[in-house]
Amino acid sequence: MYTTETSIDREKMMCDSPTECPLEFEISVTDTMYNSPTVLVEGRILVQDVNDNSPSFSSPVISIAIPEHTPPGTLVNIPTASDRDAGTNGVSGYELLGNEGQGLFSLQVAEEHGERLPQLIVTGSLDREQRDTYDLTVRVVDGGLPPRSSTSVLRVSVLDINDNAPRFERYIYQGSVEENSPAGTSILQVRATDMDLGENSRIEYTFAQAADSARRLLRLDKNTGWITVQGPVDREQFSQFRFYVHARDKGPIPKQDRASVVITVRDTNDNAPAIEIRGIGLVTHRNGVADIDEEAPVDSPVALVQVSDRDEGENAAVTCIVAGDVPFQLKPASESSSERKKKFFLQTTTALDYEKVQEYLIQIVAVDAGNPPLSSTNTLTVKVTDANDNSPIFAQNHMQVGILENNRPPTTLLRVAATDADSGSNAELIYSLQPDPAIQGLFQINPNTGEVRVVSTLDREQKERYEFKVAAADKGIPSQKGTATVVVNVLDENDNDPRFMLNAYNFSVRENLPPSSPVGMVTVSDADQDTNARITLLVDPDNGEFEIQNGTGTILSRVSFDRERQSTYTFQLKAIDGGTPPKSAYVSVTINVLDENDNTPFITQPSNSSFQHINPLTAIGTVVERVKAEDMDIGSNANLTYDIVGGNPFGLFHISHAGSLTLEKELMRRHYGLHRLVVQVRDGGTPARFATALVHMYVNDTMANVSLVEALVGHSLNTPLDVDIAGDPAYEKSKQRSNVLFGVIAGIIAVILVIVVVVLIRYCRQKEAKSGYQAGKKETKDLYTPKQTNKNTKHKDKKNKLPKPSKPLEAEESGAQRGLQFNLINESSTDSPRIHLPLNCNPGSPDLGRHYRSNSPLPSIQLHPQSPTAGKKHQVVQDLPATNTFVGTGDNNSTGSDQYSDYSYKTNPPKYNKQEVRRFLTTSEV
Numbered sequence: 001m002y003t004t005e006t007s008i009d010r011e012k013m014m015c016d017s018p019t020e021c022p023l024e025f026e027i028s029v030t031d032t033m034y035n036s037p038t039v040l041v042e043g044r045i046l047v048q049d050v051n052d053n054s055p056s057f058s059s060p061v062i063s064i065a066i067p068e069h070t071p072p073g074t075l076v077n078i079p080t081a082s083d084r085d086a087g088t089n090g091v092s093g094y095e096l097l098g099n100e101g102q103g104l105f106s107l108q109v110a111e112e113h114g115e116r117l118p119q120l121i122v123t124g125s126l127d128r129e130q131r132d133t134y135d136l137t138v139r140v141v142d143g144g145l146p147p148r149s150s151t152s153v154l155r156v157s158v159l160d161i162n163d164n165a166p167r168f169e170r171y172i173y174q175g176s177v178e179e180n181s182p183a184g185t186s187i188l189q190v191r192a193t194d195m196d197l198g199e200n201s202r203i204e205y206t207f208a209q210a211a212d213s214a215r216r217l218l219r220l221d222k223n224t225g226w227i228t229v230q231g232p233v234d235r236e237q238f239s240q241f242r243f244y245v246h247a248r249d250k251g252p253i254p255k256q257d258r259a260s261v262v263i264t265v266r267d268t269n270d271n272a273p274a275i276e277i278r279g280i281g282l283v284t285h286r287n288g289v290a291d292i293d294e295e296a297p298v299d300s301p302v303a304l305v306q307v308s309d310r311d312e313g314e315n316a317a318v319t320c321i322v323a324g325d326v327p328f329q330l331k332p333a334s335e336s337s338s339e340r341k342k343k344f345f346l347q348t349t350t351a352l353d354y355e356k357v358q359e360y361l362i363q364i365v366a367v368d369a370g371n372p373p374l375s376s377t378n379t380l381t382v383k384v385t386d387a388n389d390n391s392p393i394f395a396q397n398h399m400q401v402g403i404l405e406n407n408r409p410p411t412t413l414l415r416v417a418a419t420d421a422d423s424g425s426n427a428e429l430i431y432s433l434q435p436d437p438a439i440q441g442l443f444q445i446n447p448n449t450g451e452v453r454v455v456s457t458l459d460r461e462q463k464e465r466y467e468f469k470v471a472a473a474d475k476g477i478p479s480q481k482g483t484a485t486v487v488v489n490v491l492d493e494n495d496n497d498p499r500f501m502l503n504a505y506n507f508s509v510r511e512n513l514p515p516s517s518p519v520g521m522v523t524v525s526d527a528d529q530d531t532n533a534r535i536t537l538l539v540d541p542d543n544g545e546f547e548i549q550n551g552t553g554t555i556l557s558r559v560s561f562d563r564e565r566q567s568t569y570t571f572q573l574k575a576i577d578g579g580t581p582p583k584s585a586y587v588s589v590t591i592n593v594l595d596e597n598d599n600t601p602f603i604t605q606p607s608n609s610s611f612q613h614i615n616p617l618t619a620i621g622t623v624v625e626r627v628k629a630e631d632m633d634i635g636s637n638a639n640l641t642y643d644i645v646g647g648n649p650f651g652l653f654h655i656s657h658a659g660s661l662t663l664e665k666e667l668m669r670r671h672y673g674l675h676r677l678v679v680q681v682r683d684g685g686t687p688a689r690f691a692t693a694l695v696h697m698y699v700n701d702t703m704a705n706v707s708l709v710e711a712l713v714g715h716s717l718n719t720p721l722d723v724d725i726a727g728d729p730a731y732e733k734s735k736q737r738s739n740v741l742f743g744v745i746a747g748i749i750a751v752i753l754v755i756v757v758v759v760l761i762r763y764c765r766q767k768e769a770k771s772g773y774q775a776g777k778k779e780t781k782d783l784y785t786p787k788q789t790n791k792n793t794k795h796k797d798k799k800n801k802l803p804k805p806s807k808p809l810e811a812e813e814s815g816a817q818r819g820l821q822f823n824l825i826n827e828s829s830t831d832s833p834r835i836h837l838p839l840n841c842n843p844g845s846p847d848l849g850r851h852y853r854s855n856s857p858l859p860s861i862q863l864h865p866q867s868p869t870a871g872k873k874h875q876v877v878q879d880l881p882a883t884n885t886f887v888g889t890g891d892n893n894s895t896g897s898d899q900y901s902d903y904s905y906k907t908n909p910p911k912y913n914k915q916e917v918r919r920f921l922t923t924s925e926v
Contacts, residue, residue, distance in 0.1 A: 051144025162251025269370025494579025597685025
């Protein structure tokens with residue numbers, strides 16, 4: 001964008017404000033590549049002021065009067081200068097030049113209401129008789145770069161004193177006048193008063209700092225202060241007048257006051273709307289004629305119409321329309337348009353057709369809202385230019401043809417034909433195929449005749465349908481083109497074998513699945529179509545184990561699966577299509593039977609009737625036994641864990657996850673005897689299965705009496721599992737009795753000591769009472785009598801004592817005797833009593849059977865096989881080998897050392913029926 005040849009003078013422009021002076025312009029933008037709507041861009045250029053005007057006073061000679069004897073320091077206002085420039089380029093300062101008034105006058109610049117006011121300062125004594133006039137030179141300078149200046153003569157007359165200045169009634173006067181008012185129309189009156197008398201009180205009103213326009217159009221009566229219309233006032237030129245009025249008295253030394261005056265010019269509807277039509281975009285305008293192509297899209301802009309009204313308010317509200325029945329309308333071009341200035345696009349409303357109408361005369365009418373309204377019109381001729389706007393048309397828009405696959409090229413498919421409504425070269429047609437990678441190298445068309453041919457062998461399995469477009473283009477400029485769709489259906493031949501989705505199938509099924517259950521599904525396809533793709537499936541050869549459903553491909557089992565018997569099945573499937581001749585395919589199928597947790601762990605070591613001897617000196621952490629088990633399942637169902645669930649009240653033993661039993665605590669005297677551990681072996685299935693094993697540990701120094709231990713183990717097999725069998729129960733009771741015995745002995749000794757002391761005291765007294773002492777029988781008898789009594793007491797207490805440790809045989813016999821005091825289980829009792837069995841048997845022990853029969857206070861017992869308490873839902877009983885069976889047949893009259901197992905309780909009836917002694921394994925599903 002650049003300036004024109006005409007220079008821009010800011011001082012001659014109509015500026016909205018003293019500091020801002022805009023110049024408006026418009027730019028239309030048209031996108032020819034994408035045929036986008038034309039866009040109107042509005043802009044404003046702010047014209048900046050340059051310092052091209054010098055400040056100047058209103059007169060080359062400025063006269064002021066100062067009374068004589070004016071005190072030094074008195075300020076006298078000097079008329080201000082004006083500058084047509086604005087801002088910093090305006091008046092900046094004043095100064096005195098020369099030496100005319102040196103020592104008497106100086107100049108200062110005051111600032112009031114943003115205006116610089118020159119003031120003359122009296123610095124010396126004035127004497128009118130000596131000199132009554134002084135001519136001073138005053139220079140005014142602006143703030144531009146470089147600065148401009150001018151000078152004027154300030155003539156100072158020395159007058160007599162006038163001490164009262166006029167005063168305006170108010171500081172600012174505001175008024176209004178209607179534009180076009182006749183000359184002499186009164187606007188407002190300024191009024192000032194002066195307290196002086198005579199000539200000093202007569203006031204004269206004058207303009208101050210008023211623009212030339214205000215001085216030219218307005219008149220100020222110097223005597224009355226009335227401001228009237230003097231010339232034609234046009235609001236469109238000057239909407240407001242701002243100036244100052246000075247009121248100066250007639251005294252010898254005039255005094256003055258200043259007031260601001262603002263006069264607003266009211267609008268009248270004296271301007272008709274102005275219509276300006278300009279070219280826009282690619283539409284050219286020449287002498288009021290616009291040319292537009294008939295192919296221009298709807299809403300294409302033809303011209304830019306600007307409607308403006310110099311009035312304001314309702315007088316500037318303009319309505320603009322297109323007169324007549326023409327396919328054009330006005331559309332606002334900018335949202336920033338004001339009421340005084342509106343811009344419109346003149347654009348088409350329908351498609352243009354040169355063959356129907358070649359020219360339009362468009363009349364645009366603009367009417368304002370004034371009273372009465374004013375209007376104006378403008379016209380534009382629009383010529384429609386011809387174009388190749390008719391495309392070739394095919395007789396059929398959609399054509400379909402079929403061809404058998406595996407054809408021999410070249411093969412003619414069809415012939416296409418099109419027509420064009422244009423004439424001449426615009427109607428000459430050339431045929432072609434629209435570019436499409438899918439048909440490249442497969443089809444061709446004759447450009448002159450429109451014959452379509454197949455130039456390659458087609459395969460329906462690769463693609464059974466081709467769709468492409470044929471085009472007919474005329475020879476116009478630009479060329480027009482018409483298209484039609486051709487669909488080629490490739491017909492099927494049976495040239496493909498059935499095909500399974502996979503080369504081999506592997507399925508996994510759960511065991512115990514009932515017959516006729518689905519075990520897998522195969523997918524088979526045939527690239528052919530219809531009957532050629534109709535497939536029949538069968539098992540080949542059919543061994544009666546599986547069958548397959550046609551249609552779904554689901555394989556069904558005819559047998560129930562047991563993984564432990566057979567874990568894998570392999571067979572073939574055959575697929576046959578329905579073509580002529582038929583084609584077939586085979587696939588291998590493998591069925592893997594998945595494991596279910598249907599087998600309970602089986603304990604192989606140890607047997608329930610076996611036991612393990614443990615020496616009391618065995619070190620902590622020693623493996624004393626290993627529990628081994630097997631599970632016929634696999635995977636997590638065969639992952640076995642071992643836990644002690646009963647019979648370890650002292651916490652002596654610990655079992656690892658591998659089944660190793662280790663000693664956890666030091667063995668003590670009370671731990672001697674048989675310990676029965678209830679070990680549960682659990683698999684990792686869901687739900688889990690488990691088996692229970694009885695592990696017997698016999699703690700003793702030696703293993704001299706094996707028969708006794710076997711009897712104890714046999715009795716353990718018939719004892720409920722919730723009863724603990726562990727250690728010697730008589731040990732604690734024996735320890736308690738020993739403590740009681742020691743207490744009794746200590747008491748007896750204390751009594752004896754008291755008696756001895758008493759006897760000694762009596763003896764000493766008797767000896768002192770006699771003159772001569774002789775030992776006599778009586779005295780000896782008396783002395784030892786208490787001792788005999790003590791001996792009898794000791795003899796009685798010894799009968800209640802337990803056998804001393806120095807007699808191991810008696811201790812073992814009594815221990816065995818006490819150990820055979822079996823506690824029977826009372827089913828009605830809620831407590832679970834502990835069974836205690838004999839603890840230790842030394843190699844030198846006597847015949848225990850005879851000892852128990854002759855010395856035991858308990859009746860003889862007979863072992864009856866009985867199963868442990870089974871409180872859970874599922875139980876499995878596993879018979880023990882014959883070697884682990886213990887049967888007792890003795891009665892109360894049994895004698896002999898070999899009858900140690902002939903124990904029976906006759907006091908209570910047996911809880912269980914007699915049967916073979918069995919080893920019990922209890923399992924349950926958790």
